[in-house]
Amino acid sequence: DAMVIQNPRYQVTQFGKPVTLSCSQTLNHNVMYWYQQKSSQAPKLLFHYYDKDFNNEADTPDNFQSRRPNTSFCFLDIRSPGLGDAAMYLCATSRPPNEQFFGPGTRLTVL
Amino acid sequence: QKEVEQNSGPLSVPEGAIASLNCTYSDRGSQSFFWYRQYSGKSPELIMFIYSNGDKEDGRFTAQLNKASQYVSLLIRDSQPSDSATYLCAVSGGGADGLTFGKGTHLIIQP
Numbered sequence: 001d002a003m004v005i006q007n008p009r010y011q012v013t014q015f016g017k018p019v020t021l022s023c024s025q026t027l028n029h030n031v032m033y034w035y036q037q038k039s040s041q042a043p044k045l046l047f048h049y050y051d052k053d054f055n056n057e058a059d060t061p062d063n064f065q066s067r068r069p070n071t072s073f074c075f076l077d078i079r080s081p082g083l084g085d086a087a088m089y090l091c092a093t094s095r096p097p098n099e100q101f102f103g104p105g106t107r108l109t110v111l
Numbered sequence: 112q113k114e115v116e117q118n119s120g121p122l123s124v125p126e127g128a129i130a131s132l133n134c135t136y137s138d139r140g141s142q143s144f145f146w147y148r149q150y151s152g153k154s155p156e157l158i159m160f161i162y163s164n165g166d167k168e169d170g171r172f173t174a175q176l177n178k179a180s181q182y183v184s185l186l187i188r189d190s191q192p193s194d195s196a197t198y199l200c201a202v203s204g205g206g207a208d209g210l211t212f213g214k215g216t217h218l219i220i221q222p
Contacts, residue, residue: 031207042115042199043155045209057209090154097162098143098203100210102154 003027004103006091012109013081021076021106023091032074033100034066035090043090049074078108086110113138117200117213125221130187132216134200137181142205144176146185149197149215158198159185190220 005024013019023032031050035043047056049068063085065077078085088107092100114137124130132146143162147155159174161167161183167174173186183202187194197217201210 033209035209040214042212042214043210045211048207048209050207088154094207098205098207099157099160100145101157105154107152 004091004093004101006089006103006106008106009104010107010109012111013078014111015082016080019078019081019108021078021089021091021108023074023076023103024072025091025093025103026072027093027095027101028071029093029095029101030071031094032068033092033094034064034074034076035092035102037088037090037105038086046076081108081110083110113141113202113211115200115202115211115213117198117216119214120217121219122216123219123221124190126190126192128190130190130194130218130220132185132187132198132200132218134183134185134213135181136183136200136202136211138202138204138211139178139181140204141181141202143203144174144183145201145203145210146172146174146183147199147201147212148194149199151197155199187218192220192222194218195220 033048034046037043068074091103094100146159161174175184197215199215200213
């Protein structure tokens with residue numbers, strides 16, 4: 001089945017230790033998004049790629065970076081995780097006219 | 112700044128009744144409107160989307176949009192215990208824009 005896959009599902013890291021989260025899709029969608037959702041809060045858009053064009057949200061901290069080496073894969077890099085970065089990280093893809101489909105998420109714990 | 116407002120609930124509805132969920136948004140330029148269902152610890156699941164004023168029905172779900180009032184609603188008919196979840200309203204400016212989410216309404220269907 002076509003889908004959005006995120007790995008790992010659970011990630012534990014130490015304060016300040018870089019971490020990379022992975023997202024892949026078999027839907028062949030042009031656009032991929034990363035959202036951050038903290039407990040009991042709304043998902044918040046961090047950035048998105050339209051093909052290889054990167055679009056950063058104005059209030060996304062510099063600590064968060066992303067890479068999209070090809071259509072199928074997108075990575076979220078957190079360079080120096082802080083305790084406040086503990087959250088569910090959601091990857092999504094969209095098909096016109098902007099129906100977005102989410103992967104299962106990666107829950108990040110920072111110790 | 113784009114804002115999406117929802118009553119956080121909990122909204123308690125008897126099984127078999129109609130559940131009514133509401134959402135208002137601040138950006139008059141919003142073009143696309145979405146309802147997602149999110150179970151605890153899971154990622155959002157797209158239920159309905161609507162782009163034009165009026166009603167859109169899909170099975171037990173009806174989405175309603177009033178752009179003049181900047182108001183979106185979701186009706187769930189014949190509510191089932193499995194409908195118990197948090198319902199997120201999301202809006203987009205169109206194209207490949209990311210979604211702006213409300214904080215969600217926690218719905219409880221009482222058997």
